[in-house]
Amino acid sequence: MPKPRTSALILIILAAAATRLLPHPPNMTSITALALFGGAYFTRSWLAFFVPLAALALSDLVLGLYWSWSMMAFQPHMWVQYLAFSLVVMIGLSLRGRTSAARVAAMTLASSVTFFVVTNFGEWVFQPWYPKTGEGLVAAYIAAIPFFRNSLIGDFAYVALLFGGMRVLESRFTMMRTPELPIP
Numbered sequence: 001m002p003k004p005r006t007s008a009l010i011l012i013i014l015a016a017a018a019t020r021l022l023p024h025p026p027n028m029t030s031i032t033a034l035a036l037f038g039g040a041y042f043t044r045s046w047l048a049f050f051v052p053l054a055a056l057a058l059s060d061l062v063l064g065l066y067w068s069w070s071m072m073a074f075q076p077h078m079w080v081q082y083l084a085f086s087l088v089v090m091i092g093l094s095l096r097g098r099t100s101a102a103r104v105a106a107m108t109l110a111s112s113v114t115f116f117v118v119t120n121f122g123e124w125v126f127q128p129w130y131p132k133t134g135e136g137l138v139a140a141y142i143a144a145i146p147f148f149r150n151s152l153i154g155d156f157a158y159v160a161l162l163f164g165g166m167r168v169l170e171s172r173f174t175m176m177r178t179p180e181l182p183i184p
Contacts, residue, residue, distance in 0.1 A: 013038055018059065027151045031056055038052035039096075085115070099163060105156075112148070
């Protein structure tokens with residue numbers, strides 16, 4: 001049976017992932033924020049990766065069923081997204097025990113940029129819409145700029161909710177406070 005803090009973290013991440021199922025502007029979702037949050041707050045590294053990526057997979061499955069995406073798991077660009085979120089979890093690991101507002105804001109920006117760079121490179125590599133040239137790569141990044149604006153807004157809003165909410169929980173409930181992190 002997981003500890004109350006771990007159970008609460010899992011529920012928070014699943015709830016945040018469920019927001020993808022609500023109507024929202026393109027790319028304005030909680031996924032990057034919950035990957036950063038998972039990295040920052042799970043004391044076990046395997047949980048920091050597993051829970052956010054499992055939440056992403058579950059929400060992708062539901063969305064895939066809803067939109068009738070066929071063979072979603074076999075689309076290479078989807079795996080690039082999971083790679084990008086894994087990198088965001090790694091950025092979150094650097095926040096463990098050091099979640100000042102300035103550090104969280106800087107790591108949120110780093111996470112947003114990482115996701116933008118990695119996923120749009122993946123779109124260029126795996127999708128047919130851009131020529132496989134330097135100009136095609138630049139065109140892919142330029143076309144993605146409007147979506148990046150929404151990603152930034154969503155990332156900062158959800159990070160504020162997740163990290164701010166956790167601060168409130170930690171201040172009100174002793175069992176929610178971060179235990180000493182194990183020495184690697």
